[in-house]
Amino acid sequence: xxxxxxxxxxxxxxxxxxxxxxxxxxxxxxxxxxxxxxxxxxxxxxxxxxxxxxxxxxxxxxxxxxxxxxxxxxxxxxxxxxxxxxxxxxxxxxxxxxxxxxxxxxxxxxxxxxxxxxxxxxxxxxxxxxxxxxxxxxxxxxxxxxxxxxxxxxxxxxxxxxxxxxxxxxxxxxxxxxxxxxxxxxxxxxxxxxxxxxxxxxxxxxxxxxxxxxxxxxxxxxxxxxxxxxxxxxxxxxxxxxxxxxxxxxxxxxxxxxxxxxxxxxxxxxxxxxxxxxxxxxxxxxxxxxxxxxxxxxxxxxxxxxxxxxxxxxxxxxxxxxxxxxxxxxxxxxxxxxxxxxxxxxxxxxxxxxxxxxxxxxxxxxxxxxxxxxxxxxxxxxxxxxxxxxxxxxxxxxxxxxxxxxxxxxxxxxxxxxxxxxxxxxxxxxxxxxxxxxxxxxxxxxxxxxxxxxxxxxxxxxxxxxxxxxxxxxxxxxxxxxxxxxxxxxxxxxxxxx
Amino acid sequence: xxxxxxxxxxxxxxxxxxxxxxxxxxxxxxxxxxxxxxxxxxxxxxxxxxxxxxxxxxxxxxxxxxxxxxxxxxxxxxxxxxxxxxxxxxxxxxxxxxxxxxxxxxxxxxxxxxxxxxxxxxxxxxxxxxxxxxxxxxxxxxxxxxxxxxxxxxxxxxxxxxxxxxxxxxxxxxxxxxxxxxxxxxxxxxxxxxxxxxxxxxxxxxxxxxxxxxxxxxxxxxxxxxxx
Numbered sequence: 001x002x003x004x005x006x007x008x009x010x011x012x013x014x015x016x017x018x019x020x021x022x023x024x025x026x027x028x029x030x031x032x033x034x035x036x037x038x039x040x041x042x043x044x045x046x047x048x049x050x051x052x053x054x055x056x057x058x059x060x061x062x063x064x065x066x067x068x069x070x071x072x073x074x075x076x077x078x079x080x081x082x083x084x085x086x087x088x089x090x091x092x093x094x095x096x097x098x099x100x101x102x103x104x105x106x107x108x109x110x111x112x113x114x115x116x117x118x119x120x121x122x123x124x125x126x127x128x129x130x131x132x133x134x135x136x137x138x139x140x141x142x143x144x145x146x147x148x149x150x151x152x153x154x155x156x157x158x159x160x161x162x163x164x165x166x167x168x169x170x171x172x173x174x175x176x177x178x179x180x181x182x183x184x185x186x187x188x189x190x191x192x193x194x195x196x197x198x199x200x201x202x203x204x205x206x207x208x209x210x211x212x213x214x215x216x217x218x219x220x221x222x223x224x225x226x227x228x229x230x231x232x233x234x235x236x237x238x239x240x241x242x243x244x245x246x247x248x249x250x251x252x253x254x255x256x257x258x259x260x261x262x263x264x265x266x267x268x269x270x271x272x273x274x275x276x277x278x279x280x281x282x283x284x285x286x287x288x289x290x291x292x293x294x295x296x297x298x299x300x301x302x303x304x305x306x307x308x309x310x311x312x313x314x315x316x317x318x319x320x321x322x323x324x325x326x327x328x329x330x331x332x333x334x335x336x337x338x339x340x341x342x343x344x345x346x347x348x349x350x351x352x353x354x355x356x357x358x359x360x361x362x363x364x365x366x367x368x369x370x371x372x373x374x375x376x377x378x379x380x381x382x383x384x385x386x387x388x389x390x391x392x393x394x395x396x397x398x399x400x401x402x403x404x405x406x407x408x409x410x411x412x413x414x415x416x417x418x419x420x421x422x423x424x425x426x427x428x429x430x431x432x433x434x435x436x437x438x439x440x441x442x443x444x445x446x447x448x449x450x451x452x453x454x455x456x457x458x459x460x461x462x463x464x465x466x467x468x469x470x471x472x473x474x475x476x477x478x479x480x481x482x483x484x485x486x487x488x489x490x491x492x493x494x495x496x497x498x
Numbered sequence: 499x500x501x502x503x504x505x506x507x508x509x510x511x512x513x514x515x516x517x518x519x520x521x522x523x524x525x526x527x528x529x530x531x532x533x534x535x536x537x538x539x540x541x542x543x544x545x546x547x548x549x550x551x552x553x554x555x556x557x558x559x560x561x562x563x564x565x566x567x568x569x570x571x572x573x574x575x576x577x578x579x580x581x582x583x584x585x586x587x588x589x590x591x592x593x594x595x596x597x598x599x600x601x602x603x604x605x606x607x608x609x610x611x612x613x614x615x616x617x618x619x620x621x622x623x624x625x626x627x628x629x630x631x632x633x634x635x636x637x638x639x640x641x642x643x644x645x646x647x648x649x650x651x652x653x654x655x656x657x658x659x660x661x662x663x664x665x666x667x668x669x670x671x672x673x674x675x676x677x678x679x680x681x682x683x684x685x686x687x688x689x690x691x692x693x694x695x696x697x698x699x700x701x702x703x704x705x706x707x708x709x710x711x712x713x714x715x716x717x718x719x720x721x722x723x724x725x726x
Contacts, residue, residue, distance in 0.1 A: 200626035
């Protein structure tokens, strides 16, 4: 039943947020709803730590360990983003524009609804629709700031991902065709796995490529990632946190779910394509990171890189690598959302997204500076943060498998990205405090000014959101709670061939 | 069964005719500059999709396919042109598109190449699955329309043709889908129809906002966000 409550709650909150009663009402409703959704999804996750699945409606709504893992992450990022939104939206939207605030929270809840539906739905056609709704319901969140750049980003986002979705749709219909060969299997993930031995390999491969390319567009895999840095940098920071932290992963989840359908030599063929796409994405993103001029774009490119790493890990094969992939999904979701919260705090303190314009952030706004530094270190993969542990376990699993070339390239890209991120973040955080106002089109400095320290006080809710998110970023690098370990363990073993 | 056997050649031919015109209308979306004509071609293409669904539904005696046909006509022939007119505004698409990334003769040649490619992709599937006469028409043509639609989205620089390209892709996927995936649950069919409407609404509204902001809908010219 929890699964139904989760979906209903977020729809209900979306409707309530539209009620015109005071400026505080919509954020409060959203906060309560996301908190309730988070608690419910924790219950779902605890129910699946033994490896079974929680079913609400047979063949339609159910959640196994892998689904529950994604569900908890979505709910966690949703909760922290709701907390962060409170302060962020209150300071960035004009005090008179109550309608805009209500619309924001209503869309926020609808967007969260569509994301929560991705792991909860088990009927493939409905999963596809949920994935598509995540795009359509977040388009106006990306264009929320109504600047020409934001509209451009929203357009690219909508058009490219819808295009990818149509390709994926044909793949899913092909799978449905293959399913008609077997007697009475339902069109669910489990039904497909049990029916896949009867399907001709040509059909499986064609469907796989259509889905990989189609959903890969949405997950931000190179070379179809071009919309991602635009959309993930132009949206308001809490939305960026959801988009980058978990939306991409939720789509990658759909791709990874195809893996157990393939057996024997077909499995190694499919895994090879995972590795190829993953390496291209990680490599392209690592080198594009270096030249980013906007710190939100920097983190967006890092998302492309991490999607590549997760895909490579899924493609390496074997339980250890799959465990690493799951761990990477968890650590990336918490760390990346933290990074975007820190970026939002920086934006509030300085008013610019330009890396070159900010110097000595740690004196301008000590909190934003510290958080941005921690976020940079965390996402670049420095010890003792969570990403370090997960990347390390992936590299170790690859070496154990003897795939030295893949691991060598992956390690190279991770190191390049590490220096790319740390170089830029260092330049921003340290040095003499200065914000240069740079004309974005001509890139000429208009004038420089020093900011009086102490003027930039972050809203309390933003600080709370950052502190809540920093706990798993650090904790998971040192210690994994037993329940989470079990969840990751079962999710990882579900990826292997049956 | 005897009646069915006599009817089969006729139904096959009718379906092949619908498929052929369906493919030609996909070419039309690549080659025609006039945006209003593009919209009409799309409506016509959707009508062909519905006809094919009726033919297949009659042959398989499947109520699902009749529902698909009815939903297609209601949403794509009536609602979508209406929604688009409301959302985008007449002046945005009652005009010609001047510049294209690749000129029209080259575009059409490439579209032909894509159509041939999709026959190559589809034929091993048809053999492996032991496909019937309808699948042999619908799957390659649907796939061709899907891929040509993707190509349309890439080369057209105006908002409305790009949106129509996406919708043509969807039509292509469904054209293949009515023959190969007739066992989808009804709720999925309903959700698909609903989804197509939301797509048009969201992208149409976005196009309108862009029109308000930069006074044109040449989305291909928006280049502020890119890597140097």
